[in-house]
Amino acid sequence: MSVATGTVPASSNRACCRACGAPLVRTVADLGLSPLANSYVAPERAGQGEMVYPLHAFVCECCWLVQLEAVESPEHIFSDYAYFSGFSAGWLRHAERYVAAMTERFNLGPHSKVVEVASNDGYLLQYFVERGVPVLGVEPAVNVAAVARAKGVPSKVAFFGRATAEQLLAEGHCADLMAANNVLAHVPNILDFVAGFQVLLKRDGAGTFEFPHLLRMIEHKQFDTIYHEHFSYLSLGVVLRLLERSRLRVFDVEELPTHGGSLRVFFCHTDGPHAQTPAVARVLAEERDGGLFSTDGYGRFDEAVVEIKCASLEFLIQQRRAGKRVCGYGAAAKGNTFLNYCGIGPELVEAVADLSPHKQGTLLPGSRIPVISPEALLEMRPDYVLILPWNLKAEIMQEMGAIRAWGGRFVTCIPGLAVE
Incomplete structure (x- = not known):
């Protein structure tokens, strides 16, 4: 489940469709600037900057392929x-x-x-x-x-x-x-x-x-x-x-x-x-x-995206002001898109747990939230666990069910805010 062909073709820029070559003018979602979603930051690089790129999805009005511009080569990614x-x-x-x-x-x-x-x-x-x-x-x-x-x-x-x-x-x-x-x-x-x-x-x-x-x-x-x-x-x-x-x-x-x-x-x-x-x-x-x-x-997708951002930030800010502790689960690429678009950092989500030892001990790209083990998350006893890979919600809620022992609850933000 990683990429399999290299070399960005000359036509793969914002101006034209990579499948048919038609001009790209219609926006599906503009998520601003973001680092590469799987470019986890080693602790020794915590004081260094990161490259960020436009994250702007277009739809081709000729062949209907929805696409991003190729801002980096597959070889690098x-x-x-x-x-x-x-x-x-x-x-x-x-x-x-x-x-x-x-x-x-x-x-x-x-x-x-x-x-x-x-x-x-x-x-x-x-x-x-x-x-x-x-x-x-x-x-x-x-x-x-x-x-x-x-x-x-x-x-x-x-x-x-x-x-x-x-x-x-x-x-x-x-x-x-x-x-x-x-x-x-x-x-x-x-x-x-x-x-x-x-x-x-x-x-x-x-x-x-x-x-x-x-x-x-x-x-x-x-x-x-x-x-x-x-x-x-x-x-x-x-x-x-x-x-x-x-x-x-x-x-x-x-x-x-x-x-x-x-x-x-x-x-x-x-x-x-x-x-x-x-x-x-x-x-x-x-x-x-x-x-x-x-x-x-x-037409309405971009507007719905903004509403999810507002609702998510309102919830997290409310928990911080109430003295509640929020951690995340799942250091997945989709979670990094969500965190960076919403502008969420460790001041709102203290840490994100992940099963993969390849990610533990790193910082999430952009947000710089530390990645920890699931066992370390349980030791933190958070009031809320924000599930970032919402597609694995049932599996994660079962694996991390121990948080309910102290009244902890699970949160997902897509397609809308839900607390369970």
């Missing part, structure tokens, strides 16, 4: 990455269910090859390995790929695109199934990325993309999923057209609860054997009805 998928129990369960379903649906076994693009720490491919299915992970972050290899998951350190796919094909790799979970949004050269699947996928093979659904982001005001590592915000309609440009076609789609509402899009070669299901037309109709293919669908 992802070559040494702090996100490890394997630290979320819920995400591991999701991955294991995917493996079981794909193995049955496509009759995968020792005769097959599964390639995952942006394979991270082997969180998903490990379950294919357990079933005796040959795999290959493609992961650009050297530190993360090393963890996957330690799990017995063969991993190629590379950004993915047509050139990488051709190299892998020449090395004898050809995939019955290709997976890319939460990576399509991370690639600036999205056309080259998709073209790589056309090269590496067997003629009768299948591929899947998973990504947060733009329709749910708009509907549920999920502005915190906007950050520099996410170059694009995707709908089925947009992905369908991107695939068609590489002679690939969508044959099925599933709606998932992950990340506040995601899509799993199934695709194959244009002449592949997989029949299209009615789900494709149904989701496309939902997107049309939701206004994703007209300017009407984006």
Whole structure:
């Protein structure tokens, strides 16, 4: 779940769409200036400044791709990455269910090859390995790929695109199934990325993309999923057209609860054997009805974002003045977008706990809130725990249920303020 293709194309600037080249003029959300959401600050660098960049999402009025300008190269963002998928129990369960379903649906076994693009720490491919299915992970972050290899998951350190796919094909790799979970949004050269699947996928093979659904982001005001590592915000309609440009076609789609509402899009070669299901037309109709293919669908989103900021700050300021202690949970990228847009620092949220030892002991980018272990958070006995990755709320409330022993409560701010 990290990026898989490098090189920012010349067309990927604020002036034009990275998919079709049309001018970008309509704002979806302008979140001001922000550091890179996963650029955690080492304690010894606490006295140094950080680079900040515009965080401004536009929608292309020709092809309806929602996108940011590419302010940094993927090589800088992802070559040494702090996100490890394997630290979320819920995400591991999701991955294991995917493996079981794909193995049955496509009759995968020792005769097959599964390639995952942006394979991270082997969180998903490990379950294919357990079933005796040959795999290959493609992961650009050297530190993360090393963890996957330690799990017995063969991993190629590379950004993915047509050139990488051709190299892998020449090395004898050809995939019955290709997976890319939460990576399509991370690639600036999205056309080259998709073209790589056309090269590496067997003629009768299948591929899947998973990504947060733009329709749910708009509907549920999920502005915190906007950050520099996410170059694009995707709908089925947009992905369908991107695939068609590489002679690939969508044959099925599933709606998932992950990340506040995601899509799993199934695709194959244009002449592949997989029949299209009615789900494709149904989701496309939902997107049309939701206004994703007209300017009407984006008009009120920016205003809703401002209202969430005001309500969140009012709550936190009220707790500070009342002498209450507030800590956060989940040092996730979406939390960093939220904190920096709202201007929240350690004066309002004292610390943020996270399970990942790779983040503990660092400071959050921009806000400079210290990251601690969950055990340290419990020792602080906060009155409120602000859950930043709201998509994992149920899991976190169960893990941190001990705060209720002293009357502690949980808070989420998106899509609106809720105290439980």
